[in-house]
Amino acid sequence: MSTPAAAPPTVINFTVDGRQLSAPPGTLLIDACKRAGIEIPAFCYYEGYSLQAACRMCLVEVEKMPKLQTACTLPVMEGMIVRSETEQLTKARKGTLEFLLTNHPLDCPVCDKGGECELQDMVFRYGAGESRFTEMKNHEPERQWSPVVFYDPARCILCYRCVRACNEGMGVGALGITNRGVLSEIAPNGGDHLDCDECGACIDICPVGALTSNTYRYKTRPWEMQHVGTVCTHCSNGCKTTLGVRNDEIMRGNNRDRSGINGEFLCVKGRYGFDFNAHEERLTSPMIRINGKLEEVSWSKALGFVAEKFKSVSAAGGKFGVVAGTHLTNEELFYLQKFSRAGLKSSNIDHVRSGDFVTLLDAVSGNLTSLATADDLYNTKAALVIGADLSQQHPFLAFQLRADVRHHKAKIFTVTPGPVREAKYSAASVVVPEGQEFDALNNLTEQLKGEKELVILFGDSIKGQRVRDLVAWAGTLGIPVKYVCLVDYSNSRGAMDMGVMPNLLPGYEADPHPGMSVKQMLASDALDVLWVVGENPLRETKLASKNAFVVAHSMFLDETASTADVVFPSASAYEKNGTVTNVTGQVQRLKAAVRTMGTKTDLEILGLIAKEMGMAVEIGVWSHDVVFKEIHKSVRGYNVPLPILITGGAAVTNPVNGRVAVDVLVDEIRSAGDTLFTSGSLGRYSKLLTSVPEFPGALYKR
Amino acid sequence: MTFTPETEKRLQDIWSRYPAGRKRSAVIPMLMYAQDELGMVTQELIAEVAQRCEVSPLQVEEVVGYYSMLNKQKMGKHHVQVCTNIACLLMGGEELWQHTTKRLGIGHKQITADGLISLEEVECAGACSWAPCVVDGYEYHHHMTIEKLDQLLDSIQKKVQ
Ligand code: SF4
Ligand code: SF4
Ligand code: SF4
Ligand code: FES
Ligand code: FES
Numbered sequence: 001m002s003t004p005a006a007a008p009p010t011v012i013n014f015t016v017d018g019r020q021l022s023a024p025p026g027t028l029l030i031d032a033c034k035r036a037g038i039e040i041p042a043f044c045y046y047e048g049y050s051l052q053a054a055c056r057m058c059l060v061e062v063e064k065m066p067k068l069q070t071a072c073t074l075p076v077m078e079g080m081i082v083r084s085e086t087e088q089l090t091k092a093r094k095g096t097l098e099f100l101l102t103n104h105p106l107d108c109p110v111c112d113k114g115g116e117c118e119l120q121d122m123v124f125r126y127g128a129g130e131s132r133f134t135e136m137k138n139h140e141p142e143r144q145w146s147p148v149v150f151y152d153p154a155r156c157i158l159c160y161r162c163v164r165a166c167n168e169g170m171g172v173g174a175l176g177i178t179n180r181g182v183l184s185e186i187a188p189n190g191g192d193h194l195d196c197d198e199c200g201a202c203i204d205i206c207p208v209g210a211l212t213s214n215t216y217r218y219k220t221r222p223w224e225m226q227h228v229g230t231v232c233t234h235c236s237n238g239c240k241t242t243l244g245v246r247n248d249e250i251m252r253g254n255n256r257d258r259s260g261i262n263g264e265f266l267c268v269k270g271r272y273g274f275d276f277n278a279h280e281e282r283l284t285s286p287m288i289r290i291n292g293k294l295e296e297v298s299w300s301k302a303l304g305f306v307a308e309k310f311k312s313v314s315a316a317g318g319k320f321g322v323v324a325g326t327h328l329t330n331e332e333l334f335y336l337q338k339f340s341r342a343g344l345k346s347s348n349i350d351h352v353r354s355g356d357f358v359t360l361l362d363a364v365s366g367n368l369t370s371l372a373t374a375d376d377l378y379n380t381k382a383a384l385v386i387g388a389d390l391s392q393q394h395p396f397l398a399f400q401l402r403a404d405v406r407h408h409k410a411k412i413f414t415v416t417p418g419p420v421r422e423a424k425y426s427a428a429s430v431v432v433p434e435g436q437e438f439d440a441l442n443n444l445t446e447q448l449k450g451e452k453e454l455v456i457l458f459g460d461s462i463k464g465q466r467v468r469d470l471v472a473w474a475g476t477l478g479i480p481v482k483y484v485c486l487v488d489y490s491n492s493r494g495a496m497d498m499g500v501m502p503n504l505l506p507g508y509e510a511d512p513h514p515g516m517s518v519k520q521m522l523a524s525d526a527l528d529v530l531w532v533v534g535e536n537p538l539r540e541t542k543l544a545s546k547n548a549f550v551v552a553h554s555m556f557l558d559e560t561a562s563t564a565d566v567v568f569p570s571a572s573a574y575e576k577n578g579t580v581t582n583v584t585g586q587v588q589r590l591k592a593a594v595r596t597m598g599t600k601t602d603l604e605i606l607g608l609i610a611k612e613m614g615m616a617v618e619i620g621v622w623s624h625d626v627v628f629k630e631i632h633k634s635v636r637g638y639n640v641p642l643p644i645l646i647t648g649g650a651a652v653t654n655p656v657n658g659r660v661a662v663d664v665l666v667d668e669i670r671s672a673g674d675t676l677f678t679s680g681s682l683g684r685y686s687k688l689l690t691s692v693p694e695f696p697g698a699l700y701k702r
Numbered sequence: 703m704t705f706t707p708e709t710e711k712r713l714q715d716i717w718s719r720y721p722a723g724r725k726r727s728a729v730i731p732m733l734m735y736a737q738d739e740l741g742m743v744t745q746e747l748i749a750e751v752a753q754r755c756e757v758s759p760l761q762v763e764e765v766v767g768y769y770s771m772l773n774k775q776k777m778g779k780h781h782v783q784v785c786t787n788i789a790c791l792l793m794g795g796e797e798l799w800q801h802t803t804k805r806l807g808i809g810h811k812q813i814t815a816d817g818l819i820s821l822e823e824v825e826c827a828g829a830c831s832w833a834p835c836v837v838d839g840y841e842y843h844h845h846m847t848i849e850k851l852d853q854l855l856d857s858i859q860k861k862v863q
Contacts (some may be wrong), residue, residue: 172758173761174760175760176760176761176763176764177764177767177768178763178764178767178768179767179768180767180768180770187763187764187767188760188762189758189759189760208809
């Protein structure tokens with residue numbers, strides 16, 4: 001008679017410093033302790049990356065084990081009795097620190113990391129201030145590896161964190177270690193320089209000040225800054241970024257508290273592309289075209305002038321056209337469409353479209369769970385990327401998939417018009433000429449049928465009928481499928497959700513009086529007013545209507561603002577409160593970090609024009625929280641849990657489509673094809689982004 | 703990059719010894735054999751090894767930087783290594799080293815003007831029981847004395863004349 005095999009335990013019980021703890025099998029002791037509030041010192045260990053066991057700081061005593069054990073490699077075991085602070089351990093850790101300091105310079109007073117350095121903290125904790133070494137310190141000069149990254153070998157404690165972050169987290173592998181022993185140092189892939197994403201992940205993860213960034217180095221001390229958590233304003237991925245602010249100036253961006261959907265991830269744009277905010281060409285005064293020239297005027301004059309013009313055009317039954325930016329907040333977008341529809345009686349309102357989410361919503365109608373969130377990308381067993389260079393265009397989504405591959409052995413499939421980074425770790429990659437992505441899917445059908453589930457991410461080559469075909473094809477796979485419709489900018493998705501479209505109201509309800517799209521507005525010779533709020537539609541297109549009165553809200557004198565009749569200097573997303581919705585439909589709060597004198601938020605400008613026109617009561621109070629309340633109450637899908645939002649989290653919206661068949665104007669759906677180092681018109685005003693010489697991926701031509 | 707048929711055959715042999723999909727296992731032997739042929743590790747070789755072993759050039763650089771037996775500078779026809787680690791040191795390794803440098807007029811990791819001999823002071827060569835030890839290429843010379851060392855160098859230098 002055979003006894004049934006005992007089921008493997010689902011929980012392990014053990015003791016640390018006399019406290020009874022438990023954790024799932026396979027949990028590393030260091031993590032289990034951390035979750036229980038017991039801090040085991042560690043330099044090389046980093047959650048989420050491979051184990052290194054290089055620093056020996058995490059030593060603990062385990063009963064029945066003769067030697068000290070590294071908590072970062074030891075899985076918890078039943079009945080294990082651990083001590084994390086003893087005299088012996090203090091001595092061991094002190095010794096390790098003394099060793100690390102044999103070559104580490106004590107230049108804390110000038111080091112960027114001073115005040116938030118893990119080595120400094122540990123020396124402070126264990127008091128290893130004295131050294132028995134009298135030999136000269138081994139010194140190598142500091143080097144600049146790229147416009148972003150500096151390396152100071154003397155400060156490096158060889159923990160390999162940067163190497164793993166770059167290799168595993170970024171999938172770039174630009175950092176390695178060369179030489180041996182005391183001469184070891186980090187080496188960049190280009191010999192004396194870096195060819196990489198310039199994401200700065202290596203800099204942020206460095207426990208000491210060995211890696212520093214050009215933007216932040218020697219500029220300030222950590223304790224002199226306020227730290228404001230907001231959302232990156234570049235791409236649609238919606239990474240939370242914590243801006244370090246001093247005297248109304250953004251000093252740095254990072255997310256070390258891992259508070260957002262992105263954890264610590266940020267790409268070069270989120271971490272360093274904030275410098276547009278302080279660009280010397282920022283507009284700081286309203287302007288009116290007088291005798292053909294834009295002249296600076298007071299706010300009251302400009303607002304009054306625009307209000308008068310709007311009133312008279314409106315009274316004469318003239319034609320308005322409104323183009324809204326995809327970096328505006330949901331509140332601004334909602335308020336603007338209300339202004340247009342209710343105030344100006346015009347549905348000629350639109351945004352620049354980059355993905356066909358509208359058709360997707362219609363095609364999956366009635367199936368709420370079919371839209372993937374950022375979490376789904378980390379947890380799915382399989383993902384299919386169609387027609388997008390994810391690592392270039394959607395850096396955070398690509399990061400999620402890489403983590404999914406590392407931690408959950410997910411299978412990635414790609415169908416793209418050129419080689420992409422994902423191919424390196426994909427189960428299958430198909431390269432086809434642009435536009436043929438959909439037809440190439442058949443090559444993968446059989447393979448995908450064998451998967452348990454799938455998340456499909458698709459770019460702008462799948463639009464209109466193609467989206468419906470895609471959903472129908474996915475239906476034949478016989479497995480649960482979720483979708484991400486890739487769009488370009490921080491609130492591209494919000495613009496659709498908020499009804500900034502000529503034929504759909506907020507919440508994707510049909511507009512009974514459909515208006516004109518961006519292209520139609522620009523091409524109409526009967527347009528009386530073109531009102532552009534935070535967009536640059538005249539970058540490549542000329543306005544057909546010769547006599548149109550053009551009003552532009554802008555941060556810079558771009559192609560649109562420079563031809564406008566009135567220009568309002570607007571605040572950037574880092575100067576606003578409100579909410580934005582990312583590509584995976586997750587809404588998050590923006591928190592104003594700085595102010596630029598002379599500017600106003602677009603919401604305020606809209607409100608003040610409404611007030612001047614005597615329509616404030618009708619359109620409503622222009623305060624972001626009041627507008628958000630209205631969105632929360634009235635826009636379908638935005639009835640999200642407020643505590644999540646208020647505490648800085650990402651709330652998942654549930655947009656629904658009541659099967660409203662609208663013409664999505666496929667010709668107008670086109671991704672700008674931004675790379676890691678471009679960001680539409682905004683990127684041009686980031687000196688950091690324009691200074692990076694990297695060739696951005698094989699799919700792109702400079 | 704093409705190697706001599708012999709070297710090429712050796713490389714192919716190496717791969718046949720590792721499980722499929724473990725191309726990277728051959729990084730070190732490939733560097734060694736190719737270095738024997740080329741007399742040094744060139745940038746071209748690093749790129750070739752990376753490509754053949756399916757790793758990044760930086761990963762090959764890491765290996766080259768770590769192992770002192772892989773040389774990025776040109777080595778002599780004879781690469782002579784003198785051990786001065788503890789066992790050899792006690793048995794006169796240091797004197798051997800001093801003698802060699804004086805006789806050849808070159809130092810650690812340097813090469814004679816005629817390109818014949820390069821010199822390296824090495825850590826334990828693994829022959830402590832027969833210390834002191836000097837290694838010429840892959841050939842070990844045990845219980846070395848200054849006289850025996852001179853004979854060795856003589857024979858190397860005579861071979862060429
Ligand atoms: S900046 Fe990013 S891509 Fe470049 S080396 Fe550092 S981690 Fe790697
Ligand atoms: S540079 Fe920083 S992260 Fe990289 S090994 Fe050195 S100390 Fe660690
Ligand atoms: S991935 Fe997008 S949202 Fe995230 S930091 Fe980069 S640009 Fe910003
Ligand atoms: S954290 Fe365990 S050895 Fe470094
Ligand atoms: S010490 Fe010279 S061979 Fe071991």
